[in-house]
């Protein structure tokens with residue numbers, strides 16, 4: 001089996017992302033060059049040698065070599081911000097904007113049509129939370145497919161970002177900081193909010209002007 005040019009491009013992007021995240025600074029440059037220079041056959045050999053792919057395995061399934069299924073299984077480092085029985089939510093490691101997140105269905109769903117409504121509802125819940133914490137201008141929720149696995153993207157928009165905007169390579173510390181900000185966010189207890197409102201309440205009785213009668 002040979003990787004298609006599209007698969008080669010995606011796999012290289014994934015590997016470069018992992019180098020960015022996990023390699024010591026002094027090794028990054030040479031590792032990047034090595035990956036970039038590989039032809040499809042060399043890339044495939046590299047993946048097999050490193051147990052990242054195993055085409056010879058008889059019981060292989062799409063799941064067994066899907067990077068997103070590996071994230072779900074906890075085999076790949078991810079910055080998890082939430083989880084329910086159907087999906088996990090993580091920060092995109094190459095975000096377009098601060099708080100760019102992915103809702104990854106736990107099942108290997110290959111077609112956006114098959115993403116259950118409940119997963120979109122989960123994404124909306126996270127989107128509402130991000131809106132409170134990060135206060136973007138708006139938030140876009142859209143699906144993408146990474147190597148066969150459908151994802152829901154949650155993209156906070158602060159200026160003019162779009163899903164096609166340039167991605168940033170954030171250092172792990174920065175991703176951890178954003179993750180912390182989201183995970184540790186607590187809604188103000190309702191009581192407190194009520195009290196605040198009471199304090200700020202305006203006495204409108206002072207504002208009434210005498211009625212002018214015709």
Ligand SMILES: [Zn+2]
Pocket residue numbers: 062063066067068069070107108109148149
């Ligand atoms: Zn998958």
